[in-house]
Amino acid sequence: MTQRLLAVHAHPDDESSKGAATYAHYRSIGTEVLVVSCTGGERGDIQNEALESSAMANRDMAGLRRIEMANAQAAIGFEHRWLGYQDSGLPENDEPVPANSFALIPLEISAEPLVKIIREFRPQVLVTYDETGGYPHPDHIRTHDISLYAYEAAADASRYPDAGAPWQISKVYFDRIFNAPRIEAMYQFLLVNAPETPQLAQMQEFRERMKDRPVLTTTQVPVGDFFDARDTALRAHASQVAPDSAFFFWPNDLQRQAWPFEDFQLALSLVDSPLPETDLFSGIPAEDLSA
Template sequence: MAVHAHPDDESSKGAATAAYYTSLGDEVMVVSCTGGERGDILNEGMPQAALAMARRDLAGLRRREMAAAQSVLGIQHRWLGYVDSGMARDDGTFPPGSFASIPLEISAEPLVALVRSFKPHVMITYDENGGYPHPDHIRAHVVGVEAYRAAADPARYPDAGEPWQVSKLYYDRIFNPGRLNAVYDDLLETAPESPLVSRLRDMRGWMREPDVDITTRIPAGEFFEARDRALRSHASQVAPDSPFFFWPNDVQRRAWPTEDFQLIDSKVTTQMPETDLFAGIENAG
């Protein structure tokens, strides 16, 4: 189970991994905490009919886009049902009823219920900074960790179903400086005249996250094209030639053919580094 803030996050953060595991016959569920209602239209090059719908009913369009991405990846999908918070207002508050404004004990219960009904062995969410500091991403982290901890406790959320112990909790580490630098170095050697080289050079200037402990690298390179198709399904949010998202897949498979995660908590014994999110689970119990 992967917990995301908005529709499109599932396609930019771990989509190749989701496609990889569904190809193996594993069940994968993505949870979108909000509908992305307060997002901006980031692709003015959409067909006119879709652009008109985006301006009239962005929430409805984003549901259609999510359904298309779900079909590409072969995943299950659930809406947690909360409204996009947008960015904080000048006074630091959020619109009433939006995801970031709702008390944790209320907003976590639907996710606890999903965990107890779906019974995942693995949960993936964001780190404390939300991957990037959008309020809904930070809230998705808080709600995801709360659900991971609470789902196994029969004394908590007693109306949300029978308790279930998730075996492992991971943070998404897909966007990391090592990956960016590896792709940049490969392009610099093999295609130095590519306009993407200067774009990645600029990204290296601001993408200087502190080193993180990547514990788990999933060999998902075969599914980068599926990831890209899922991303392009979110046409209101992702331009089809966006240099932020779309790098040559042959270069990526040479330079960095994995999607990366950090194991935060485990109820089973596993050895590092991992190449499988389910490592140790098959031997548990």
Template sequence: MPLRLIAVHAHPDDESSKGAATYAKYVAEGAQVLVVSCTGGEAGDILNEQLPEPARSRAHRDMAGHRRTEMAAAQAALGIDHVWLGYHDSGLPDAEKGETVRPGTFATVPITTSAAVLVRIVRRFRPHVMIAYDENGGYPHPDHIRSHEIAMEAWRTSGDPTAYPEAGAPWTIDKLYYERTFNPDRFRAMYAAMAERDPDAPELAEMATFLERFEGREDLSTSHVHVAEHLAARDAALRAHASQVPTDSRFFFWPPDVVAAIWPTEDFQLVESRVPTTLPETDLFAGIHEESA
């Protein structure tokens, strides 16, 4: 039986911007990777002004259906398995305008209700590794925070036969990681390398904005997966989400040769482990024996 990894994401496209090359790498090596999209991304806008007709018209008429089509293309690009948790995108309310999350959306559903669905998925898939967001959701979107909360509930309870007994036979996950793709050290290194290569590169301004947000923030990553050979699969998955990611986005599509030379890894933080392992790591499955698969 192969090694198995589950990644819990809030919206379609999150899986492609956070850890996609790692997923492609492990699939290529024979592991099974399952991405869970907690919501359908229905509240998203068209962020790509280059999106052509009729795709733009279809997205306006049926954003949920359009993003399902995009997700299917991203899934094929990475070779992963994929399931929808089935909840409605909460959107990102503007607190300054007094907006609140709409009732009935993912962030308003009780944690145990949506966690029960995730626990069922975990017990059916039987992963050895779980990747989730940190307690801030990576950034404070209500759906990202709720994704963290239900992932933690599943981590704690999926192996407990007294918890969610209707969700299937217990399964204990070996290791829990937070994704740390957007870590400050990576951005600093890439910014310096790209500035040296082309001081007038237009992407530097956007990268500088991120560096300001990272000011004073510690790099918490412990585990670094070499993915240089799988950047093309990641880029194909990102481009599949055309309503969200412009095909020429300089923010996402950094020069592959620079990435390979300066920061050829995707980075994660080992939060808890039920198997012995030594940090830092280069393999998220470190410490897990094949016979346990």
């Protein structure tokens, strides 16, 4: 039985903040996990004032982020591919997206290498972002677009005939890891067990920010044993994740007690899998897992 999971992300570091514990969990049971980074993160700013490699970041951000990605990959054990497109940056004040960046490449062109990867890797499960990208970064929104476009095209023998034999992915998930019930659960745990901790105020801030968001989770994967591996992968992206980042506000022991899951939304499925789920591969027939 070979389970194969494909995760499509916008930039190096996104895979570590949005699903790394899940990837580590599945790797621990023998699942093949392939992460695709659509861009190289070339236009990312330094988010860590204490970055030891700041000279390299200023000179060669793309090169540094490749090194960071390799370290994160080693921490989790997934396979990795670069799709090869340029980071679009995060334009402000109605500035245009830079020419030739990922967000501006026509889908029928940018999707072809992803279709080829799907047909070569033959995953049963695809994980990506929803139509908002999780936040309004043009590369995150484009990652959603290209993922669903390639999902459909990879299964159609008439499209991209030179990209390999067609392959039908069984299930598509959107990342829902940062959600209001998770924040509420951790807030209530602190309120009862550590009411004097300064982390309670931080949690209250997140609680207020998240309270009106819809709850779209269908699938909770129990991955608390892999939170430390997730954090090691996150810290590998040192140019983007500072030691005092909000990612590390709450000790993993707390998280394991209050919310030992990573959360996803089943967006598309060709198999019968009753909700809620605890396994991204739930409902996929054994014969499909051996293909």
